[in-house]
Amino acid sequence: MxxxxxxxxxxxxxxxxxxxxxxxxxxxxxxxxxxxxxxxxxxxxxxxxxxxxxxxxxxxxxxxxxxxxxxxxxxxxxxxxxxxxxxxVHGFWTTFPIPLAQAAAFDPAVAAADAEVSAAEARSQGxxxxxxxxxxxxxxxxxxxxxxxxxxxxxxxxxxxxxxxxxxxxxxxxxxxxxxxxxxxxxxxxxxxxxxxxxxxxxxxxxxxxxxxxxxxxxxxxxxxxxxxxxxxxxxxxxxxxxxxxxxxxxxxxxxxxxxxxxxxxxxxxxxxxxxxxxxxxxxxxxxxxxxxxxxxxxxxxxxxxxxxxxxxxxxxxxxxxxxxxxxxxxxxxxxxxxxxxxTDESAEITGPTAATRAAARAAAARSMVLLKNDDAVLPLAPSATSIAVVGPFADCADQHGTWAGPGRLRFETVSVLDAVREAAPGADVRHSGADPAMAAAAARAADVTVVVVGEHSGLSGEAAARSDIDLPDGQHRLIEAVAATGKPFVVVLVNGRPLTIGGWLHAAPAVLEAWHAGIEAGHAIADVLFGAVNPGGKLPVSFPRSVGQIPLYYNHESTGRPYDPVERYVSKYLDLPGGPQFTFGYGLSYTTFATGEPQLSREEIAVDALARGESVELTVTVSNTGERIGDEVVQLYVHDVAASVTQPVRRLRGFERVTLGPGEERAVRFRLGAEDLGFWTNDPSGTYVVERGRIDLYVGTDSSASARCELRLT
Incomplete structure (x- = not known):
């Protein structure tokens, strides 16, 4: 180079x-x-x-x-x-969502937009x-x-x-x-x-x-x-x-x-x-x-x-x-x-965010959010709602920049959820309460619907910010429980820099939106998703454990000789927890519904020598929007080498595509698999990459637990 x-x-x-x-x-x-x-x-x-x-x-x-x-x-x-x-790291003046959130978009254009805006602002500053x-x-x-x-x-x-x-x-x-x-x-x-x-x-x-x-x-x-x-x-x-x-x-x-x-x-x-x-x-x-x-x-x-x-x-x-x-x-x-x-040309110095860079950050933030739960279609909220309560320690927070946010965090406040909700629903009576559970419950009882904004301060993630307990800090779960006890509909918005153990209150919350630390336009982006101006399409780039006792917990683990079974005792599991995470890698809901068809291969077997010469296999799967709203789905392809000289992960992500579909619309998504997708590195310290003969299972779906499967034979 x-x-x-x-x-x-x-x-x-x-x-x-x-x-x-x-x-x-x-x-x-x-x-x-x-x-x-x-x-x-x-x-x-x-x-x-x-x-x-x-x-x-x-x-x-x-x-x-x-x-x-x-x-x-x-x-x-x-x-x-x-x-x-x-x-x-994720913005100079114009802060974009934290990198973990950008990965949740499953869209490289989000990361590219951050880098392009950041580069222009930073270079103008010398x-x-x-x-x-x-x-x-x-x-x-x-x-x-x-x-x-x-x-x-x-x-x-x-x-x-x-x-x-x-x-x-x-x-x-x-x-x-x-x-x-x-x-x-x-x-x-x-x-x-x-x-x-x-x-x-x-x-x-x-x-x-x-x-x-x-x-x-x-x-x-x-x-x-x-x-x-x-x-x-x-x-x-x-x-x-x-x-x-x-x-x-x-x-x-x-x-x-x-x-x-x-x-x-x-x-x-x-x-x-x-x-x-x-x-x-x-x-x-x-x-x-x-x-x-x-x-x-x-x-x-x-x-x-x-x-x-x-x-x-x-x-x-x-x-x-x-x-x-x-x-x-x-x-x-x-x-x-x-x-x-x-x-550096001092006359051309960029001194702050512009309308265009704010719009880019807002779009990136909304595209990065993950809908974790939405029982009874609580979301999206109706802009015509007559009364809304916005409560919680981060409801009126003006710092959602996140860790390593650059000089912009010192000069420019982030848009709060409270202000953004008021802007999105100008005709509503928007009530506000902070972190006190009793006051939040009172505000919820007086409203048609409540937005509960909880999570971590930016300083609780980033360098030198390890936590032994990754539950909501400061007893915030009690605030959620108090709002739930009112019997009124509500949604929990999480603003955080890491996966959290949220199982203790999850059953009580009708809807949960993972918003991350979303940057300078955080409030507007959250409101865009809450009110349906943006249909959430993000997916989790990391598993959410049920308990810290499960850590490390990840989807692409190797199988044991006694894999998890909910009935058998002498297998790899905990006595006091169900198997698997609370939310798996690649998971995320939408305000519409999608269906994926059965995967089809261009060929059911291919020679290892052909792969070495650069030949490949194409997998095609159809995805369709079966709901009533336009929305995004991320189609994901996982591979599993069934028997190998080095034990392989039970699944490995080897392709994804985020597609936008209108109601009733369908599209064929194609993935191409070559030697780089079907082989692995051995334990040879000099570096040996091999593609071995045998069966490869290919899974396609909308998260890492996808069940649609086809087989490819390497000969």
């Missing part, structure tokens, strides 16, 4: 001193950062003037970035520009590089960073990652990176961070080679193929070796097998943490281990810059590896056009 600049890079490298080369591998953080260690403003200015600074974290604003850039470009010896990076997308596949709802992920499935995560990378960067060849509305992406966290034990951030991950390659790596490979310019190392260990000094993942797989020509950046102080991991004795050894094993840039901690010269002199790091790392950083700077146009 970036090697077209190699001649320019080689010429510049030939003029650089060792100290200047080491400086290109350093990223420092601007004052005001809230992470460990605080800001490094004085060091930044001195390093910029000395030509020993590769990147700056957490500085934005055209004037501010230009002022600092001038020190590097106009006062340093070689005038190498600085790369400005920022966590633009930001060149975002630390997104995060593609950590996870089975851990206790993990706060599940909010930043696309959930539990590698295929869905890969599709979303590709959309995000293309939205940020443009074409996979990097030709769009110099555009004023594009930024470089960063595939994070490499790798297996979603497997952290107990769902606790920064924790241990012990993973087999086949699980690493089949489960955790596919989204990263897809992102690299889409042109992702950079990769961020993970905080965790991988099978006993910290990711920040893991030659197997960073060098063998990423740079050699995948031929990645971008660079790998550490996470915040990740190099220094090699000492805390017990992998390095001191900072000098940490620097040597990180660089020699494949890391290219150090974020915030300064061990490479501090010890690099002595490590070179002692032969503990080599000049070839140092220059390779520097070349990777310089390639991106050339691709971004920073050598020819290092400054």
């Amino acid at each position: 970036l090697r077209s600049h190699d001649d320019q890079v080689k010429e510049l490298l030939g003029r650089m001193t060792a100290e200047e080369k080491l400086g290109q591998l350093q990223q420092l953080t601007w004052t005001g950062d809230t992470g460990p260690g605080g800001g490094q403003t004085a060091e930044i200015e001195a390093a910029a003037r000395a030509g020993r600074l590769g990147s700056v974290l957490n500085l934005n604003g055209a004037k501010w970035t230009n002022d600092l850039q001038r020190l590097a470009v106009e006062e340093s010896r070689l005038g190498i520009p600085i790369l400005f990076g920022l966590d633009v 930001v060149h590089w975002t630390f997104s997308p995060m593609m950590d596949v996870t089975h851990e709802p206790r993990w706060g960073r599940i909010a930043e992920s696309s959930g539990e499935d590698p295929y869905l995560s890969a599709v979303v990652a590709v959309a995000k990378v293309r939205g940020y960067q443009g074409p996979a060849d990097g030709s769009g990176l110099a555009s004023k509305d594009r930024i470089a992406s960063c595939a994070k966290h490499f790798v297996a961070y979603g497997g952290a034990e107990g769902g606790r951030d920064y924790n241990t991950v012990d993973v087999s080679e086949q699980r690493l390659r089949n489960h955790y790596l596919p989204p990263f490979k897809a992102a690299i193929d889409a042109g992702a310019a950079t990769v961020m190392a993970a905080f965790n260990t991988v099978a006993g070796v910290p990711a920040h000094a893991n030659a197997h993942t960073m060098t063998t797989i990423l740079k050699q097998e995948w031929d990645f020509d971008g660079f790998v950046v550490s996470d915040y102080t990740g190099v220094a943490e090699l000492v805390a991991h017990g992998f390095a004795e001191d900072g000098a050894e940490a620097a040597a281990l990180a660089l020699t094993h494949g890391l290219d840039m150090e974020m915030v901690s300064t061990h490479l810059a501090d010890h690099g010269a002595e490590l070179l002199a002692a032969g503990r790091i080599g000049m070839d590896r140092l220059e390779d790392a520097v070349a990777r950083v310089l390639r991106l700077k050339f691709a971004l056009g920073l050598f020819t146009n290092p400054y």
Whole structure:
């Protein structure tokens, strides 16, 4: 992608001193950062003037970035520009739904819209590089960073990652990176961070080679193929070796097998943490281990810059590896056009959301919502309702931005559900009550219908926000029970950043809408769904457990020798819980109904050799709208290798399509299956992908429990 600049890079490298080369591998953080260690403003200015600074974290604003850039470009010896990076995860000014919610749309266009708006806003503010997308596949709802992920499935995560990378960067060849509305992406966290034990951030991950390659790596490979310019190392260990000094993942797989020509950046102080991991004795050894094993840039901690010269002199790091790392950083700077146009046009700075970006965020949020329950067609609400109560701790909340929401969260409030309901039903008497159960019940008794808005504050998900109990916090279930006791119709709206255990009150709620942390237009999007302006079509990208005791719980598990049976005792199950989750992966209702037909294959058998030559099989299924409203359905295809040399998941998602159908309308949906869908990676550490002969079961339907099945024989 970036090697077209190699001649320019080689010429510049030939003029650089060792100290200047080491400086290109350093990223420092601007004052005001809230992470460990605080800001490094004085060091930044001195390093910029000395030509020993590769990147700056957490500085934005055209004037501010230009002022600092001038020190590097106009006062340093070689005038190498600085790369400005920022966590633009789901919006800069215009916050979109959290990434987990975007995955629930089962529509890559939602993720792409976020990335395109974010890139334009960020680049106008002098930001060149975002630390997104995060593609950590996870089975851990206790993990706060599940909010930043696309959930539990590698295929869905890969599709979303590709959309995000293309939205940020443009074409996979990097030709769009110099555009004023594009930024470089960063595939994070490499790798297996979603497997952290107990769902606790920064924790241990012990993973087999086949699980690493089949489960955790596919989204990263897809992102690299889409042109992702950079990769961020993970905080965790991988099978006993910290990711920040893991030659197997960073060098063998990423740079050699995948031929990645971008660079790998550490996470915040990740190099220094090699000492805390017990992998390095001191900072000098940490620097040597990180660089020699494949890391290219150090974020915030300064061990490479501090010890690099002595490590070179002692032969503990080599000049070839140092220059390779520097070349990777310089390639991106050339691709971004920073050598020819290092400054940001201050007159073209975007300073806030526009009507168009708000509309895009509103549409994305509504498209991401999942209808979990709708007994007796409580929803949609009638705009002509005479009285509506809007109650709960988040009914009038002006912060639904969600975790890692960018600078916009500090300047622009989100639209509240209360205000949006009043706008959607202007003729109704809209009553409001907060978190007190008695007051909420009184408001419900006086209304025709009640909207109960409960969930988590944004700070309860994201980094360093693991929860041991993922039920509604602060006794919010008592508020739901109090409203239910009135006997009046009501709907529960969940605003949250992770799956919740909601079984304790679920039976009492006629309707439940999973709205997630939906961004700057949250209230309007929720009202759009509640009143039927948008028919919900989202699906769960992660299983909702009945209890934390079931975790880890995920649809694509391997079968045991004694699989679950509700009658038998000596099988894999709990004595005190039914089998399976409360809501399974891929689940979601609509205000209309759909039916899927029996799947049909273009051929019932195919040779393994033919698959290796690029041949494929087509599966066709008909989906029809059997209800009375226009709506969306997500048709999903799952595969199961019945008998394999490595035990396979009972189902793996290998295709989906979200379709819009009018009443009575039907459509044929087609999926194409090739070797990449029907094989798997073995436990060979050198990387062996196989497609084996035997029977493949194919399931098609509207969630991961789909029963419509056909068989494909691999010969």
